[in-house]
Amino acid sequence: MKRLKFMKDRYGFDMLFFAMTALCLLIALLTRTVLWRIPHLSTSGILSVTGLTMLINLSRVFSKDIARREAENIRFTLFINKLIGKGGKKSDYITDNKGYTPLSQLKSARPKAVYCECGNKLDIPQGSGNQMVICPVCGKRMLIKHR
Structure with a gap:
């Protein structure tokens, strides 16, 4: 491991x-x-x-x-x-x-790597503006702000 x-x-x-x-x-x-x-x-x-x-x-x-x-x-x-x-x-x-x-x-x-609180690395969809990303492991929703 x-x-x-x-x-x-x-x-x-x-x-x-x-x-x-x-x-x-x-x-x-x-x-x-x-x-x-x-x-x-x-x-x-x-x-x-x-x-x-x-x-x-x-x-x-x-x-x-x-x-x-x-x-x-x-x-x-x-x-x-x-x-x-x-x-x-x-x-x-x-x-x-x-x-x-x-x-x-x-x-x-x-794009910068975004990690969930559970430690899982999240895939960030390409695009501009704010996007909602859901962690596939724990189900937590996170708001990602693009520049």
Whole structure:
């Protein structure tokens, strides 16, 4: 039961995590097979930096600052889409001419999580104005005010 609650308010895995992991593994593989032959290149230094990058990458998974991790992932996804030429639709997020979404816009675009007194996380319907939400567990009614 405690293991399930451990990841409750954590960010989790995303596309940036998988891309960084693949890049670190590729660099480690190249270092062990090809780069060790270059005379003035420190393979242990490269592997140390790769390991440190993996630790930072893993710390993103357990982060509780979900808005920032989401912003990083959206910026990465927009950058990758620009590289491979997929331009496409940038979803509902407003982007400026630099191609990334400012954190302030992400925080306002994403509704805050609302918890009932019983501890259940409630789904908030999208929309504006005041909305009544009923907890499916205890049946308590709550008035949600949108900005």
